[in-house]
Amino acid sequence: MAGCQLSIVIPCRDYGQYLTEAVESVLRQESAVSHLEVLIVDDHSADPNTVQVLFHWRKADPRVQVMQNTGRAGAAAARNLGIATATGEWIAFLDADDIWVPGGLQARWQVVQTHPEAEWIGADFMRWHADGSLDEEGFFKTRSLTHQLLHRAYESGTVLRLLRPVADFLQVSLGWTGTIMVKKALLLSVGGFETSLGNYEDHHLWIRLAHQADFFFVPEVVALYRQHAMSVSCEEIPPAYWYIVALRLLLRDPRLRAYRALIRRKLAALFEQNAYYHRARRETRLAIAAAAHAVLHQPSRMDGWRNLLATTLGRE
Numbered sequence: 001m002a003g004c005q006l007s008i009v010i011p012c013r014d015y016g017q018y019l020t021e022a023v024e025s026v027l028r029q030e031s032a033v034s035h036l037e038v039l040i041v042d043d044h045s046a047d048p049n050t051v052q053v054l055f056h057w058r059k060a061d062p063r064v065q066v067m068q069n070t071g072r073a074g075a076a077a078a079r080n081l082g083i084a085t086a087t088g089e090w091i092a093f094l095d096a097d098d099i100w101v102p103g104g105l106q107a108r109w110q111v112v113q114t115h116p117e118a119e120w121i122g123a124d125f126m127r128w129h130a131d132g133s134l135d136e137e138g139f140f141k142t143r144s145l146t147h148q149l150l151h152r153a154y155e156s157g158t159v160l161r162l163l164r165p166v167a168d169f170l171q172v173s174l175g176w177t178g179t180i181m182v183k184k185a186l187l188l189s190v191g192g193f194e195t196s197l198g199n200y201e202d203h204h205l206w207i208r209l210a211h212q213a214d215f216f217f218v219p220e221v222v223a224l225y226r227q228h229a230m231s232v233s234c235e236e237i238p239p240a241y242w243y244i245v246a247l248r249l250l251l252r253d254p255r256l257r258a259y260r261a262l263i264r265r266k267l268a269a270l271f272e273q274n275a276y277y278h279r280a281r282r283e284t285r286l287a288i289a290a291a292a293h294a295v296l297h298q299p300s301r302m303d304g305w306r307n308l309l310a311t312t313l314g315r316e
Contacts, residue, residue, distance in 0.1 A: 016050030104222030
């Protein structure tokens with residue numbers, strides 16, 4: 001789209017019952033964005049209803065484009081195809097089962113207007129429960145660690161600029177996909193989403209972006225994160241599995257050499273978490289292996305050694 005300022009990438013796989021609400025929540029935004037496009041990337045949907053909804057959006061609005069994911073399937077690959085196809089200077093993301101709230105776009109676009117140096121913008125969101133209820137306040141505002149890092153934004157009610165916040169994002173993610181806006185050039189410079197990851201591909205990207213650019217956080221709820229059965233993973237893997245895989249990739253990234261000690265510290269904590277997970281399931285060998293990995297990543301931490309000893313002796 002000629003002169004497009006913003007491209008919104010929506011990956012979709014069998015979420016036809018939610019997709020129209022997601023797309024309309026974008027198209028109904030009132031903002032200073034004069035030209036935007038919505039790129040729906042179909043990740044090989046098999047559900048007939050979803051196929052019908054996708055067919056509808058191929059013709060319903062000239063601002064909407066529907067394309068088919070190619071190569072490796074998955075949300076990360078779908079988003080990368082959207083990024084590559086996008087004509088906008090800025091790219092935002094929204095999953096097919098979530099929505100933007102009224103005013104959510106302008107709250108972030110105002111940063112583009114007032115901070116021309118900005119390349120990466122985030123904001124808060126609320127969880128949208130199956131019974132239709134919402135959390136009382138934004139997710140990041142109500143979590144102790146994220147609030148600690150973002151409290152200046154909430155107290156002042158103004159945009160907070162975090163300078164190259166790799167260390168902050170290694171503590172905890174301060175971004176959620178449905179609230180993030182990034183310049184396309186910056187996304188391309190870091191290679192987009194890592195398609196080998198089955199989860200935490202977003203957090204993995206945020207950390208790489210944090211190394212390249214300052215993060216501008218808007219202390220407003222701009223999106224709703226729908227909670228439903230289809231959004232919960234049924235994989236029988238430890239809760240920290242994909243987070244560990246993501247951090248191991250970052251540990252090998254030469255650009256993040258200065259942060260390897262912090263990455264190892266986080267890995268140690270995650271392996272300890274997995275050790276407790278396996279101990280609770282009486283998976284002794286896996287628990288010992290996880291506890292040993294925690295020690296290997298942070299051998300100076302005595303709690304790690306005590307956990308390894310207790311796990312080896314089979315203590316609760």
